[in-house]
Amino acid sequence: MAHIGMKYPVAATWTEGNKYADGFVLAKAINFTGTPNKNDADLWADDGIAETDKSVKDMGTSLGVDDLSLENQAKLLGHTYVKAAAGSSGGEGTPESIEIGTEDEAPFFGVGFYKRRKKNGVTSFTVIWLYKVQHSEPTENAETKGDTTNFQTATIEGKAYPVEVNGKMSVGKKLVFNTEAEAKAWLNKQVGIK
Template sequence: MAYIGLRKPIIAQRTGAGKYSTPFVLGKAISLNVTPNYAEGSLNADDGQAEYDKEFNYADVTLGTSTLPIEAHEKMFGYTVSTEGKEVTMNANDESSYVGTGWVTVEKIDGVRFFTANVLVKVKYSEPSEEYSTKGDSIEYKTPSISGRALKEDDGTWKKVKQFDTEKEALDYIYKFFGVTNPQETV
């Protein structure tokens, strides 16, 4: 299996366990890194290791996108967005919300291309650091990268993955997971 693409980061604010508000696209995907972290423990007995356990604890998530839409500031980071949707006010007392995060990876297995829908069910992101520079002899793009932590649901689920033959099927799966009843209208 080889990953040969990353597309369509989709965010949906959590409204409860397994429930989400209307999802939105978080710019265009540039990079994504999901690093699971595990709690480990072992028992030594009779001069050797008798038991070993390793359980999912959380996953660190770093997502690079082409842009962060204004909607993300309100639904992800808890900032106040003006009624006309053009001004964001950030307050020290604002608190980030849990969101679901979906994306599509393109994979090639034995020469056959697949589109895989991926969903992290509960993630809390921090606002991105901001970096600016003056324009010089060449144009240099600066894009946002947000980081957060993915947690598990009460039933232990922290990620869902399903493979499809087309990108549309993978996107439909993600939108349906977030509760969109007619994904064709959203996509």
């Protein structure tokens, strides 16, 4: 099986009981890395391994997008967002901005996207859904323009925490759909995008 590409990263505010509201598309997808943080414990008894624990504790996430708008950054990180406003009587307006408070706390979000899957000549679409993610402030990067153009894009880091789903603790799930439309529709329903 091979995956080709990635599309449609979405997020929605998470509340207890794995309920989601106020869903939105984050931006256009560039890349995603999910790194499980695992328990690694062995119980030795009678000179041998009696029990092991290799379970997933949580998952570090890194989501690269073409442009993380100030509004979406404020939502993900719990910052104050100010929408741009035109000035009155031809005066200067207010620029769009976010205030990055030192005590701002990032809320939890459900986060998902889909990728194209090809196996034995058959194309399908894999949805990745993380139940409860908390993001952290992205690193700001900038580079002067030289002889060639290098695009500067946004990457936001986070951590997916386990939640109870059907009596088991889980950080997320994968679903495979036959069509792109089905994958997108599932994500829209999950986050409440009409």
